Amino acid sequence: QIAQESEPGLAVYALAAQADMYRWRGDHAQARAVLSKARQLAEEKGLDFEQRGLLPVAEGITLAESGEVKAGLRLLSDGVRFLEQRRAKRELARARFLLAKAHLLAGDKPQAVGELRRALDLAEEIGTHQFAVVEGQHAVGLLKLGIAQGVAPCRALAEKVQQLGGLGAAEVRTGEGAEEGAASRLEIYALGEGRVVRDGHTVSSSEWRTAIVKELFFYILLHGPLERDAIGVVFWPDVSAKKMADSFHTTLYRMRRALGGDVVVVEGGQYRLGDVDYWFDVEEFEALVERARLLPPHAWQAEDLWRRAVALYRGDFLPEVQRVWCVPKREALREMYLEALVGMGRCHEARREFEGAVGWYRRALEVDELREDIHRRIMHCHAQAGRRSEALAQYHRCREILKRELDIEPSVETKGLYERMAGKGPD
Missing domain, CATH: 1.25.40.10 (Tetratricopeptide repeat domain)
Structure with missing residues (x-):
């Protein structure tokens, strides 16, 4: 004063x-x-x-x-x-x-x-x-x-x-790494946990400074290019425009400090991932599933692709993020993982390796136990392997789960398969 x-x-x-x-x-x-x-x-x-x-x-x-x-x-x-x-x-x-x-x-x-x-x-x-x-x-x-x-x-x-x-x-x-915070190579993981490896070094919590810095990076990676105000609606919906702008720029600065000055760029007022060299487990996982879908289950390449996809899926997409923006992506990737497990089962079925197929189908049911089509695949495998009693037992397990979780009976298709196997309907 x-x-x-x-x-x-x-x-x-x-x-x-x-x-x-x-x-x-x-x-x-x-x-x-x-x-x-x-x-x-x-x-x-x-x-x-x-x-x-x-x-x-x-x-x-x-x-x-x-x-x-x-x-x-x-x-x-x-x-x-x-x-x-x-x-x-x-x-x-x-x-x-x-x-x-x-x-x-x-x-x-x-x-x-x-x-x-x-x-x-x-x-x-x-x-x-x-x-x-x-x-x-x-x-x-x-x-x-x-x-x-x-x-x-x-x-x-x-x-x-x-x-x-x-x-x-x-x-x-x-003078190694001469560009300000240059991100020479990023390995980005979002399946099971959000993690970024920069030139062989895992970016630590202290380098991120706050959880929202890491979350914003993943949001721009998946949804960019985006205008600042569109990002603000998701991350700071209840503050003034000035406070939102300040929070955004502080978060962006910390992100660039953690990952490199070129990791996010702005063009025409829109923010996107810069032209950095990176590998992203989600993109790799999606590419493997899309390629596997094009192949019949008896092709050895199909099993290789499905197996690699399953190995990449270490858990749900960004499980630590609570904001609703990631829920649709999380659910879509979980469905793709389920598809990969079923794909592995079908590859085993195509070789008449029914016990192996049942193992993969059971893993799929651990993800979604309400999927009647997977219960039917298990019933079919048991029947093909001459284990009729186990096939019928699988139907009863399916019926109990549906009754307990949804208070409904199995579908006509599932009941029909059971009746044919039990000798109560036409072969």
Whole structure:
């Protein structure tokens, strides 16, 4: 309060520094709120340098990191031009470093390298790289890119960041993984649990930060491209438009931190999975089932495809997700799994391996015990194997289940099969 009255410029700097702290923690909504206060104060006090230089840089990098890269680049560029005109070299060096980071977030590596060189040349001129060490802890990909492109000071900066725990020794030597958070290879699992493996490393709960970050990734993967508001209706239906936007961009930022800056891109206002190299167990499972459907049960390729599909299905689709968006997909995949189990049974039947077929059909009933057609397949297998009493017993089990669960009798088709086997109807 005292600073706002006696030293308003100092107060604006303090608020901008506070916003940086929130930004580094990934809380971009709070960073924006603090910067809004800073801008209001700067406008009230007529602080031209802060309004046109300091704050556009702070606001621009906050926007870029939270997913609004184009808007962030515009503000950062405006701030850089103003600081150049004022010859404010210390502030300009930091602004160019942040502009380089924003260009990398936009996927423009040549521009990123150019701005990085200019930032570090200025740092040499003013005699300090401290801003680059501080920001470098949150721009590891930019330092890696600088090393890979031969930007001389980057290796020394990376060594300092390494001492602070931000880089590994191999990355300092080679600049490996030079793109900001680049997702070289993703293995994505949703059957049985939601799990993502990035370059051989399973992304941990602490890296996701919150469960909604991981859930949003799977939602965009399956349903993208989507507009932000359409996503907001699903994930934040009961909050204001501003709160929804803040929550979305914070979640998106955390996702990119966990998986790579290129994992989700925005085109024409719609968000989708970026052009990343990935394997997804759901897509593999669906492809196996679709191929197996085209083959007769006596073909050896059919059994191979059904067996591989069964092996991939480790459990229900994203069982940890409670939101209704995943229920239709979960049910559809469960039906496909059931189809794969029945497919395995039919392959065994085609070879007259009735005991093996019954085993697969029983596994199918563990998924859905109300399926009369599967009960009938078991009855048929027992009858073909000369086990008439077991075939009749299967009918009675089916009847008990239907009575207990639905309070209904078996269908005419199932009753007819039973009567023929029991000798109470025509053969």
